[in-house]
Amino acid sequence: MVRLVDIGSACRRRGYGQPERERSHAETRTSRVVAEQDVGEVAGGLHEDVVQPLRQVEVVRLVARLDVQGQRSRAGVGDAQPPPAATRQCEEHEAKGDPRRRILVPESAHGTNPATAAACGYEVEAISADADGRVDLDHFRAQLGPDVAGTMITNPNTCGLFERDIVAIAEAIHEVGGYFYCDGANFNAIVGRVRPGDLGIDCMHINLHKTFSTPHGGGGPGSGPVTLSAALAPFAPLPYVVHGKDGFGLVEHQGDARGHGQPLGRLKGFHGQMGMFIRALAYMMSHGADGLRQASGDAVLNANYLMASLGDLLTPAFPGPCMHEVLFDDRFLKDTGVSTLDFAKAMIDEGYHPMTMYFPLVVHGALLMEPTESESRESLDQFIAVVRGLAERAKAGDAAAFQAAPMLTPRRRLDETAAARRPVLRWRPEEPREQAAE
Numbered sequence: 190m191v192r193l194v195d196i197g198s199a200c201r202r203r204g205y206g207q208p209e210r211e212r213s214h215a216e217t218r219t220s221r222v223v224a225e226q227d228v229g230e231v232a233g234g235l236h237e238d239v240v241q242p243l244r245q246v247e248v249v250r251l252v253a254r255l256d257v258q259g260q261r262s263r264a265g266v267g268d269a270q271p272p273p274a275a276t277r278q279c280e281e282h283e284a285k286g287d288p289r290r291r292i293l294v295p296e297s298a299h300g301t302n303p304a305t306a307a308a309c310g311y312e313v314e315a316i317s318a319d320a321d322g323r324v325d326l327d328h329f330r331a332q333l334g335p336d337v338a339g340t341m342i343t344n345p346n347t348c349g350l351f352e353r354d355i356v357a358i359a360e361a362i363h364e365v366g367g368y369f370y371c372d373g374a375n376f377n378a379i380v381g382r383v384r385p386g387d388l389g390i391d392c393m394h395i396n397l398h399k400t401f402s403t404p405h406g407g408g409g410p411g412s413g414p415v416t417l418s419a420a421l422a423p424f425a426p427l428p429y430v431v432h433g434k435d436g437f438g439l440v441e442h443q444g445d446a447r448g449h450g451q452p453l454g455r456l457k458g459f460h461g462q463m464g465m466f467i468r469a470l471a472y473m474m475s476h477g478a479d480g481l482r483q484a485s486g487d488a489v490l491n492a493n494y495l496m497a498s499l500g501d502l503l504t505p506a507f508p509g510p511c512m513h514e515v516l517f518d519d520r521f522l523k524d525t526g527v528s529t530l531d532f533a534k535a536m537i538d539e540g541y542h543p544m545t546m547y548f549p550l551v552v553h554g555a556l557l558m559e560p561t562e563s564e565s566r567e568s569l570d571q572f573i574a575v576v577r578g579l580a581e582r583a584k585a586g587d588a589a590a591f592q593a594a595p596m597l598t599p600r601r602r603l604d605e606t607a608a609a610r611r612p613v614l615r616w617r618p619e620e621p622r623e624q625a626a627e
């Protein structure tokens with residue numbers, strides 16, 4: 190049977206020049222000798238033809254092998270499968286086929302978590318946050334029972350806080366026979382420092398675009414390899430990489446599974462986003478284990494630097510240090526006539542893409558700032574000066590200016606409801622002047 194590899198050549202056919210970009214990315218980012226050799230080999234593989242029997246497409250196996258090994262060792266869980274594209278698809282993978290009905294999800298969760306559980310037919314039960322912004326352990330324990338299939342938790346959570354009770358949570362869910370799914374969207378805060386498998390997590394997706402520098406959304410296709418504990422590994426989606434006495438191999442069909450393997454089938458066409466695996470792999474190899482550890486340390490340091498520098502003027506949602514993102518609520522805007530939305534729009538006039546707003550929902554008027562590891566001290570200071578300046582202006586009674594922002598963009602304040610309901614997804618040239626004047 191002939192299969193297609195949905196990257197490289199397919200893009201080349203559409204004329205996007207993607208393979209060249211991927212190749213140069215792999216080559217330029219790879220500074221270490223050991224990495225250069227492997228990644229060079231991988232990048233070269235991108236030029237194989239698009240229509241080729243899978244077993245001849247060595248690059249697929251090589252990348253899968255290297256990528257899986259890297260993620261597995263960083264996640265500390267039993268196995269890793271590359272194909273899924275993003276959070277929702279990864280989450281489905283644990284949820285399918287379990288007769289238990291309830292999934293416990295913290296109320297601070299990203300919408301993808303309850304949406305996935307509900308889409309798979311589960312009843313979603315919200316777990317409250319405690320005063321510190323973490324899962325309320327007592328409430329969690331009180332909701333447990335034999336009909337609980339599992340829990341879906343993000344760590345660090347969406348408030349930018351490490352779930353202090355995560356080991357107790359894992360033990361509690363396992364005691365009732367449930368599984369622990371971790372939303373790995375915030376893995377960039379802990380990569381190289383904490384192995385999720387050691388925390389008792391059974392399944393975690395790793396959004397390559399969050400932790401391993403691949404593009405996402407408008408920048409390119411998402412990819413979220415799944416890591417599984419030994420308990421769940423037999424149900425891994427196809428295709429997956431196995432390691433035995435004959436070395437590495439690829440299980441492509443359900444009938445090929447060995448031992449107790451009962452793969453649940455395919456979640457994604459072909460082999461997933463191969464270009465994303467290559468980028469992620471190049472990033473991992475060029476940084477090395479110490480570099481990745483440094484990246485998570487820098488991300489956390491940068492977020493805390495923002496918190497320390499803005500905390501006296503803005504209102505941090507929770508006390509104490511944060512992880513890779515710092516969460517403010519809108520108490521600092523009380524009685525100013527300026528909303529979180531106005532504040533964000535004013536940031537556009539200052540040349541900044543606004544931070545995440547109104548999420549997570551557990552905080553009123555949330556402003557969630559995630560500087561990442563790549564910002565320098567200078568760029569953080571510049572950002573801090575701008576945010577402080579805006580906060581001072583808001584408090585000084587400049588509400589009208591905020592409400593009119595942005596003033597300096599080609600399009601001013603949009604009607605967001607109309608934009609959401611009637612999106613204009615295609616650029617059209619301006620009408621000629623005479624016509625426009627008529």
Ligand SMILES: Cc1ncc(COP(=O)(O)O)c(C=O)c1O
Nearest residue numbers: 275276277299301343372374396
């Ligand atoms: C905690 C969390 N989970 C899930 C997602 C969605 O991830 P993806 O874009 O990979 O679907 C996000 C996105 O920001 C997130 O922050």
